[in-house]
Amino acid sequence: MIVNSESSLPYPPFVEVEGVINMRSVGGYTTSTGRTLKPNIIYRSGDVSSITERGRVQFSELGIHTVFDFRADSEIKDYDSATPAMERVTMIRAPAGIEHAFDPASIAIRLKKWETDELQAFLGTYEEILDTATEAFRTVFVHLRDHPDEPCLVHCTAGKDRTGMFITLLLMLLGVEDHQIVDEYALTTVGLAPSMPQLIRKFQKMPVFRDNWEGVLNMGSSKPETMVATMRLIGQKYDGVEGYLKAQLNLDGEDIERIQENYLI
Template structure:
């Protein structure tokens, strides 16, 4: 369990995922997972269930703020991994992708974050991470990270004696940190910021398909033991865009509803809160934004609607998240089945 304080908020988040998942899968059949889920939510006979789901999503939004404060709120709750009095996470924007122990997904299997330190600490060691997947380019990995540690794109370990590090860049020779994404898609910042994110995230999904395959093949492998309590960590520079796309695709592959996937993505707003003022200051100093602080703010946002639109684009172009992984990442149906078996709690 990563977020010790505000444990109730984490459990609430987990219950939200579980409840929404059950609503979406009431009519699931082996012949058509996605079409059955859609028909269950869209049919007139499921109107009352839809209202219940909407109400629960509202409750979930309220829990997001509490969840995002889990490192900064004092609590008497203790866990085996983190001190209850920890004032900040050992890695910026760190969280468990499953959202907590009661989720439909097994907790403490996939962690996501911004770039982690390259020097060990008791808090990092307590996470018990087995493998770190670095989605940054070599250019980004060579820079000092948010902790000020010197970068080394060739390092086989995240820190000396620490977890194995696997460098799987989404873009081999390009900077694709949050400020770089904002600059690339500046034209959308004023009139249609969601379209800008969909365009950017489509680029990330296609370019990152081989890197994503490496992560999912590892999850499907015998090396990845879901009961060992040795999670993997996936990250990019800020843990926002490349990490956000991969994590959203994984959640969607496990049939987590779009609204819940988007809310998880939205947690990055709080995860990036400390770094955001500096990023905005940098952007408004560039010719592309020319002092437009509001435009910079929009393009650095992690609004749930951007991820909802991205997942709609994935289905429009590839039919489903599974279709995307089959075609672009060249995963086999058997690998996808094993990923689901590893991540989803069986009934």
């Protein structure tokens, strides 16, 4: 593992793309049957709207030609963070979650929950994402089924919750060992660390966040125990990841087998 002195991020799995936070490759993990998830073909990150000219060059070198944006339309508008056009890159809007979850009143209610019971707040949020992001998640899984050799990126604002839920489903589907899924989720704490001063300044300018600061700090975490509980939720409520994909995303056994064969070596 190489540590970049400028950002203190471990490379790999993190990937340096200037202007993009929390970007990393999701690959190299092993399954209980001894197979390995292909490296450098599926990426995850936070918002890409602040990518620099140098970042564009770095992004191009990764060979990514498809980007899935899980953010809500209102979120993009409120944060003035429209994704810029990038040469030879297809940007696909795939809002994951409830559109009005980002209005100030809804945010305040959620932050109070994070302040009083962090784990239950995350479980409630993740269950809501799993229930409402089905169209978005299906869009990406169909792409992975049909375009196995094309590197792609999935992202939301911080690359933590909506992106995290999709990646969790993918890793569970591929049979990646549980402890590696937990560790991959926890990497977001590392990935967001260099940008935290900037994010804190941004949030403190907004009354809804400034007035619920303890909730904000808890909301920004990605603790291992949160993922352990989330995987348990997926098993209990949806009869496991394959049950989720079949019942919620209308994918069948053949689709699942193709995705597994596409990304395991």
